[in-house]
Amino acid sequence: MAPLSLKRKLAILSDAAKYDASCASSGSSGRNSLGGKGVGSTEGMGICHAYAPDGRCISLLKILLTNFCIYDCAYCVNRVSSNIPRARFTVQEVIDLTLGFYKRNYIEGLFLSSGIIRNGDYTLEEMVRVARGLRQDHDFRGYIHLKLIPEASPALVLEAGLYADRVSINIELPKDESLLALAPQKDVGVIKKAMGGVRYAIDEGREKGRRAAPKRFAPAGQSTQLIIGADTASDGEILQRSERLYGGYGLRRVYYSAFSPIPDSSKALPLERPPLMREHRLYQADWLMRFYGFERQEIVGEAANLDLAIDPKLAWALENRGRFPIDVNRADREALLRTPGLGVKTVDRLIALRRQKAIRLEDVKRLARGLSKVKPFIVTADWTPGALTDAAGLRGTVAEQPRLL
Amino acid sequence: MRIARLAGPTDFEGWRKTARALRLAGVTPGEVVWAAGGEGELFADGDPAPAADAPAFTAPRAFVDLAQEVICHRDPERFNLLYRLLWRLQDQPALIQDITDPDVARAREMAKPVARASHKMKAFVRFRLLPGVEPETYAAWFEPMHHVVEKTAPFFVRRFAGMRFSILTPEACAHWDGDTLRFTPGVSRDAAPADDLLEDFWRTYYASIFNPARLKVKAMQAEMPKKYWRNLPEARLIPDLIASAAGRTAAMVAQAPTEPSRHAAKATKPVRDVVLEGTPPSLEALVAGVDGCRRCPLWKDATQGVPGEGSATARLMFVGEQPGDQEDLAGRPFVGPAGQVFDKALAEAGVPREQTYVTNAVKHFKHELRGKKRLHKTPVQSEISACRWWVDHERRLIRPRVIVALGATAALSVFGKATPIAANRGRAIQLPDQAQGVVTYHPSFLLRVPDAEAKEQGFKALVEDLALAWKLAA
Numbered sequence: 051m052a053p054l055s056l057k058r059k060l061a062i063l064s065d066a067a068k069y070d071a072s073c074a075s076s077g078s079s080g081r082n083s084l085g086g087k088g089v090g091s092t093e094g095m096g097i098c099h100a101y102a103p104d105g106r107c108i109s110l111l112k113i114l115l116t117n118f119c120i121y122d123c124a125y126c127v128n129r130v131s132s133n134i135p136r137a138r139f140t141v142q143e144v145i146d147l148t149l150g151f152y153k154r155n156y157i158e159g160l161f162l163s164s165g166i167i168r169n170g171d172y173t174l175e176e177m178v179r180v181a182r183g184l185r186q187d188h189d190f191r192g193y194i195h196l197k198l199i200p201e202a203s204p205a206l207v208l209e210a211g212l213y214a215d216r217v218s219i220n221i222e223l224p225k226d227e228s229l230l231a232l233a234p235q236k237d238v239g240v241i242k243k244a245m246g247g248v249r250y251a252i253d254e255g256r257e258k259g260r261r262a263a264p265k266r267f268a269p270a271g272q273s274t275q276l277i278i279g280a281d282t283a284s285d286g287e288i289l290q291r292s293e294r295l296y297g298g299y300g301l302r303r304v305y306y307s308a309f310s311p312i313p314d315s316s317k318a319l320p321l322e323r324p325p326l327m328r329e330h331r332l333y334q335a336d337w338l339m340r341f342y343g344f345e346r347q348e349i350v351g352e353a354a355n356l357d358l359a360i361d362p363k364l365a366w367a368l369e370n371r372g373r374f375p376i377d378v379n380r381a382d383r384e385a386l387l388r389t390p391g392l393g394v395k396t397v398d399r400l401i402a403l404r405r406q407k408a409i410r411l412e413d414v415k416r417l418a419r420g421l422s423k424v425k426p427f428i429v430t431a432d433w434t435p436g437a438l439t440d441a442a443g444l445r446g447t448v449a450e451q452p453r454l455l
Numbered sequence: 456m457r458i459a460r461l462a463g464p465t466d467f468e469g470w471r472k473t474a475r476a477l478r479l480a481g482v483t484p485g486e487v488v489w490a491a492g493g494e495g496e497l498f499a500d501g502d503p504a505p506a507a508d509a510p511a512f513t514a515p516r517a518f519v520d521l522a523q524e525v526i527c528h529r530d531p532e533r534f535n536l537l538y539r540l541l542w543r544l545q546d547q548p549a550l551i552q553d554i555t556d557p558d559v560a561r562a563r564e565m566a567k568p569v570a571r572a573s574h575k576m577k578a579f580v581r582f583r584l585l586p587g588v589e590p591e592t593y594a595a596w597f598e599p600m601h602h603v604v605e606k607t608a609p610f611f612v613r614r615f616a617g618m619r620f621s622i623l624t625p626e627a628c629a630h631w632d633g634d635t636l637r638f639t640p641g642v643s644r645d646a647a648p649a650d651d652l653l654e655d656f657w658r659t660y661y662a663s664i665f666n667p668a669r670l671k672v673k674a675m676q677a678e679m680p681k682k683y684w685r686n687l688p689e690a691r692l693i694p695d696l697i698a699s700a701a702g703r704t705a706a707m708v709a710q711a712p713t714e715p716s717r718h719a720a721k722a723t724k725p726v727r728d729v730v731l732e733g734t735p736p737s738l739e740a741l742v743a744g745v746d747g748c749r750r751c752p753l754w755k756d757a758t759q760g761v762p763g764e765g766s767a768t769a770r771l772m773f774v775g776e777q778p779g780d781q782e783d784l785a786g787r788p789f790v791g792p793a794g795q796v797f798d799k800a801l802a803e804a805g806v807p808r809e810q811t812y813v814t815n816a817v818k819h820f821k822h823e824l825r826g827k828k829r830l831h832k833t834p835v836q837s838e839i840s841a842c843r844w845w846v847d848h849e850r851r852l853i854r855p856r857v858i859v860a861l862g863a864t865a866a867l868s869v870f871g872k873a874t875p876i877a878a879n880r881g882r883a884i885q886l887p888d889q890a891q892g893v894v895t896y897h898p899s900f901l902l903r904v905p906d907a908e909a910k911e912q913g914f915k916a917l918v919e920d921l922a923l924a925w926k927l928a929a
Contacts, residue, residue: 057659064663082613091614097578098678100689102665103696105674112664150653151660153593153618154582155611189617239746239759246758246784253781297824298758298783310668311707321708324668345826399554406552413555 054137060147062137066117066128067163069312070220071275071305073098075109075158075193078215078270083191089153090191092215097158110161110195111151115139115177119165123233124316125222125280125309128165132314138167141179148184152192159193159215160184170201178206181213193270200237200244207244208267211251216270216302219244221295224288228281232318245299248272252300271302278332279325280309286352289335293346296339306332331356338362341394342387360449364390367427368448374439377429378409390448391424423448457482461491461534464626465602467526474538478512484542489534514541517551524566527573527602536562572600573607579683580611580622583651592619596647597686604629605638612636623647654688661689667700668707738767738852741845745818751841753819753834758783763814763849770928771811772855774846776864776897780829783820788813793899797861800898800914804921812853816860816868817842831899839868850888857883857928858890859921862897870894880920883927891927895920 054062076096083089098107116138117128127134139147148160162180166173177196184190196214198207211217219241223229226238248268255267274295276288283291292304308324315321335356338344342363349362357365367374367390376385378400386397396417403409403417408431415421426438426448438444459477461469470489477487522537540558544550553559582593593615599607604622608629611622615631622629626641675693684690731744745760754760761778764787781791789797801808817838822829834842846868850858860866866874870884874894884892896917904910 057656060656061659061663064660068664068666083616084613086617088617089615091610093610093613097574099578100661100687101675101679102661103672103675103693103700104666104669105671105678106666106669107678108661108664111660147656151657153615154584154651154653154657155580155595156657242758243786246786250781250784293824294756296827297829300827308669310666311704313707314710315707323704326669326671402552403554406549407555416555416560 059137062135063114066114067112071307073107073109081191086189088189092193109158111157112161115164117165118167121166121235124318127312144180145183161195163197170199174199174202174206178210185213200241211267214268217268218273220275222277224276224283224291249299273303275305278306278308278329284353285355286350289346327358335362374427375429375435379404389427391418457487459487459489464491465527467523484539512545515551524569525562527569528565529601569601573603576607583648594621594647596623596644658689662692667703670700735848751838753821757819759786760818765812769812770856772858773813774865775815775861777815777817778820796898800917803918806921806925816865843868857924858892859924860894866894893924
């Protein structure tokens with residue numbers, strides 16, 4: 051067989067990486083290339099250098115080192131039993147592509163993942179060689195996201211964290227039982243231990259007063275991904291998993307990825323359009339838990355699913371109408387955050403503005419994205435919803451027009 | 456009518472000086488016409504003399520920040536809007552906070568697309584390598600949506616400090632030679648290189664990373680508007696990628712699963728935690744088995760079982776309550792805040808931890824979630840009983856002379872019955888297996904005592920009890 055061209059390898063190994071939703075390049079330590087020997091900077095906010103027609107941000111060169119894999123996870127395009135073309139980059143090829151793309155301002159950095167070849171240690175060692183080469187040989191100061199192999203030795207994980215801005219381990223399936231059924235080689239216990247080890251290392255790196263301040267371990271933290279719709283998990287079970295991951299391992303993000311048809315897919319899985327609206331609602335609910343002070347139980351019961359027709363905050367408000375209307379001129383930040391149609395930014399602006407003047411409906415209109423969703427739930431200097439808050443048909447009037455996602 | 460001329464479209468310093476002079480001269484916003492780009496004197500009709508009774512004035516910092524953004528906007532009205540705001544701010548300094556005022560709102564509305572244009576410049580500039588130039592030099596052709604070249608160029612310097620580059624635009628060009636950032640007037644697009652060898656690789660990547668099953672054209676265009684496409688090498692692929700998406704997805708769905716490939720035979724057998732049955736033959740076997748324990752449901756929400764740690768021939772054994780948050784992550788007992796108190800007490804009592812064996816009455820972390828925190832929850836009788844199997848085998852295998860129960864849960868496990876600490880501490884209690892028992896406070900209890908004096912008393916008692924245990928074990 052003739053050796054694959056570099057371009058062909060790139061096509062295969064980026065195609066194989068696209069089912070990973072994460073492409074974030076934000077939240078790392080600020081640094082730049084001034085005074086260095088190479089290129090690269092991260093300034094807090096990530097940059098999307100392009101968008102694919104799937105609407106997803108392209109920020110990093112997201113590739114697999116290889117899509118050869120000894121595991122047989124039913125949902126994965128790279129599973130050992132899948133009949134897809136296989137390829138493997140050399141360490142140097144990944145380094146050259148990353149620097150070449152970076153210097154042309156195509157990307158913020160590298161997101162490197164890999165199929166498992168030989169064993170966890172061997173695979174992660176190869177990935178660490180890429181990151182080490184970029185950092186040490188080329189003084190590369192751009193963003194690096196490394197997918198960790200949970201079975202790899204803790205020492206190797208620690209080294210990966212020294213070069214990477216972010217590390218991640220994908221748990222992929224919300225329920226332990228589905229992991230057992232669909233990903234027989236994956237072990238949720240091993241994954242949890244690896245995530246725990248990463249959080250322990252991150253916390254330790256952050257601890258103040260340590261002598262000779264060790265280089266910070268993965269300053270942009272760790273993340274994971276859950277596939278939506280490949281198993282029978284309810285939204286409540288999915289969010290319960292997220293809640294535990296945020297609480298136990300201090301994850302920055304849990305990504306939700308609607309299971310989408312893959313070439314040569316397994317018989318064990320549903321073959322249909324990816325449930326994009328469900329994915330969207332899960333992200334909204336996740337946001338409510340992280341930034342809006344909601345507990346998971348308030349949003350969705352363990353066995354229940356989110357309402358696909360309306361957003362979870364609106365659904366909660368309709369169920370808790372007794373708490374409304376909220377007086378925008380008096381209510382505390384927590385209550386405002388729980389009001390449909392008011393986001394974190396809007397709430398903070400309203401609070402700043404009401405120190406200057408009494409807020410009127412027009413001001414809310416200027417600051418919020420629209421009024422129709424907010425109006426039945428608030429009181430302003432010149433507006434009170436009267437019986438509207440408790441009207442039986444309210445759900446119909448505030449529900450957004452159905453969108454095709 | 457006065458004409459105020461500025462050196463260029465983003466000449467903020469010029470605008471600031473002129474506006475200040477005009478304001479001091481009492482020239483109202485309605486009396487000034489602003490013109491950018493002219494050379495020579497700022498004022499066609501001479502600098503206005505400040506009015507004799509003009510009061511000194513300052514502009515709020517928030518206004519200066521906002522004005523620096525607004526001045527990069529394309530709208531020729533921007534200078535006058537800023538001057539009008541400056542004029543009004545003198546009487547109402549708080550005006551800048553009133554985001555519902557029409558002038559403030561307009562200025563903020565103008566700042567937004569400027570910030571966006573600058574951000575999109577950071578995103579969409581595409582460098583091309585100049586062929587045959589040494590040292591390696593890059594150039595990009597870019598058409599910004601507002602006057603953001605000067606504002607944004609320093610970003611590229613910080614990012615590409617070790618690289619020589621030029622960003623060419625129709626209005627202004629930025630050049631970095633590895634040492635100095637220079638600006639020159641705009642050029643036409645022929646001045647920029649026409650191609651780069653790597654662009655084909657970039658297009659390959661762009662096409663491959665796209666998932667046709669998730670087509671969302673509007674979402675893409677909202678963030679990558681068509682007006683930028685002509686300078687983006689990847690954009691020419693977009694129409695075909697969109698057109699073929701539905702067909703590609705349908706083909707994937709229609710394709711019947713094939714026979715597993717020959718690689719499948721190599722799939723590894725799963726390695727799972729083995730549940731330890733029967734009597735553990737050795738301490739190593741016991742330690743290895745803790746993680747697989749399913750004797751109670753606590754394992755489900757914990758990260759791992761935390762086995763005991765220390766000398767297999769220890770004369771002194773410590774039993775704590777259960778692993779905490781840090782111990783659950785690290786997989787080792789007494790490494791968190793309570794572990795630090797414990798280590799300090801051991802040091803004061805002169806007990807070398809490595810010559811002892813340290814374990815817990817319950818091996819998995821029992822907790823409840825509160826927001827993003829895992830809060831310790833005291834194990835109940837049934838969990839302590841279930842886990843006593845492990846503690847008993849640890850006692851059997853190590854045969855310590857003395858066992859110290861740290862806290863009430865440990866006391867329940869070690870003595871088999873509730874043993875109040877205050878009433879029983881400070882003395883040896885005979886255990887049925889010929890070991891002697893000592894009961895004392897759990898280090899984490901001391902962390903929670905609010906009163907400093909009581910805390911000190913408690914710590915002293917803990918040190919005394921540890922010293923006593925060490926003496927008994929000698």
